[in-house]
Amino acid sequence: MRHHWSRYATNANVVGMTTKPDTPTGAAQLATPTTNLISAPDPADHTFAMRFTSTPRGARLARRLVAVRLDAWGMPYGTEPHEAIVLIVAELAANAVRHGHVPGRDFHLRLCHEERSGAARVEVTDTRGERMPPRPAVAHPVPGVTESGRGLLLVAHLAARWDWHLRPDGPGKTVWAEYVLPGTGTGAARFVPGDL
DSSP: OOOOGGGTBOOTTOSSOOEEOOOTTSOOEEOOOOHHHHOOSSTTEEEEEEEEESSHHHHHHHHHHHHHHHHHTTOOTTSHHHHHHHHHHHHHHHHHHHHSOOTTOEEEEEEEEETTTTEEEEEEEESOOSOOOOOGGGOOOOTTOSSSSOHHHHHHHHSSEEEEEEOTTSSSEEEEEEEEOTTSSTTOOOOOTTOO
């Protein structure tokens, strides 16, 4: 059974992503992306924002749409910045689903990239305010944890900096991370496989 992306991504104001009406068989299709998916009005400053369902499928869709967007912004698949930013998004979205899930509530992803500064900022907001991640200085591996509990360690390793803050306009929190493209600034984090 094929699922339609808009079932897991919810934002009526997304620019560049539209759906074709249901076909006679009842299956909706993703329309051809408009030019806004390929380029932004200001080529030096890019922003992508969308809400996703707090499910593993919503987190996966967030990761995939960010990968497409980065490629469209000139960070091709397989390059170090592309892979690092997509991995940061994957970890923060997975944490929002696993630790920030509130039934019936979505998580919000925002990705900003400024070519001038070489920085990309990922923000993931959920509505669960009573479960807070550790602060960056105290994020460390939990003894005996093998398959989970390492997402923020990976984010800390890849990002130049990360942190979180409470939402000022409602319940929940925003976890953010900044990645600085190699050679564009100080504090750039470089991912070397096997470093962890």
